[in-house]
Amino acid sequence: MKVMVVGGGGREHALCWKLAQSRRVEKIFCTPGNGGTAGTPKCKNYPLASLQEQVQLAVDNQIDLAVIGPEGPLVMGMADILREAGIPTVGPGKSAAALEGSKAFAKDFMIRYGVKTADYRRFHKSEFQEALQYIETIKYPVVVKADGLAAGKGVTIHKTKAEARAQLHALFVDEVLGESGHTVLIEKFIQGREVSVIVLVDGTQVLPLISAMDYKRIGENDTGLNTGGMGAISPNPFYTDMYRKKFEESILNPTIRGLKSENIDYRGVLYFGLMMSKEDVYLLEYNVRFGDPETQAIIPMLEEDLAPLLYDLALGQLHEDPLRCYDGSACSVVVASGGYPGEYRSGIPIQIDLPIAASIFIAGAQERDEESGAGRLYTSGGRVLSVTGVDRDLTSACRQAYTALENIYFEGRYYRRDIGKL
């Protein structure tokens, strides 16, 4: 089959890498792809900017399956357009993508269907005074969440009233996030450990993938600024059967009931960002896609052929048996450009000394054709690549990833040395 993969990050490279291993896959069209997908067997990059052009590419080439990676195109309704064009697609339509596109919409949904989540109040910019009064009355720390998409910059945690006040001012008056910050949620802080659980949904059937834990802060021991993610491990060692059962009962099942009640034919990937407190598990957010960088840890753990799995999902025919995964662990370490998540340089050549006994997933790097070696990779983003080790246990998986990293070099490269240290 011919598959189109929309997006150009580490997540999409991991998806293409796995899809390319399928005997069922003949060709993969990546829009736009990156330096990693460019070098993946069966893959070809198509640097198309507009949604319309991408849909046209799918139609012209009679694509059998489209897989949409990032949230942006999903929130814009790309899945609806592809399905209208008759192309089986992995990704929810526009109305369901609002579960990620609007945190206020998602909270309303959770409340409507009794999904366990943190208590909150919602305020619009026109209610600035009410919001200021409210933060006088609550316990700290508190979480302030901008409603709309904010590329990971919309959620802040405040230890004091003064900090929370300043954030409300930034969102409502200075409009630092534009329209995304015109509505905010002020949410109770839940103490605990986080777990990411990604499930495949075909409209009725639900198949959870193996759990994961991601590392969001730039610095070791979870210090410093937030990033898109500096690494991930899978499974999440803290996600015990007790939490899994509570997740299924109080979060997953009510969510699926909610989708049915609202006649949402959800065909795609649904990501649950969860917080495990001592006794309970709370839903912090939905994402309507594979997580990045969790995918780079989860996909190498999947024993099944991804192509028929996603194809069946798109057709509403997922199998009923639990997904088969390796009985071991994955550790995925992100290598970033020096300075990230602040300013960083791009265009730095990457040196990879083969062989490497781990999987490399490229995020922000492009191929450049040069006389001296066509196809060499140059950095082009903050998060440049990740390296995933898969082995019988977490310690060996991490050792594999870190050993491989010694063979990958570019000027100013930075990575956390504590991914997978519990």
Ligand SMILES: Nc1ncnc2c1ncn2[C@@H]1O[C@H](COP(=O)(O)OP(=O)(O)O)[C@@H](O)[C@H]1O
């Ligand atoms: N209620 C909460 N209690 C404690 N921490 C929270 C809470 N809500 C969010 N967080 C923290 O903020 C991070 C980002 O919040 P999230 O809801 O996942 O939004 P986004 O991923 O869109 O930025 C979470 O991964 C978690 O670390």
Ligand SMILES: [Mg+2]
């Ligand atoms: Mg999140």
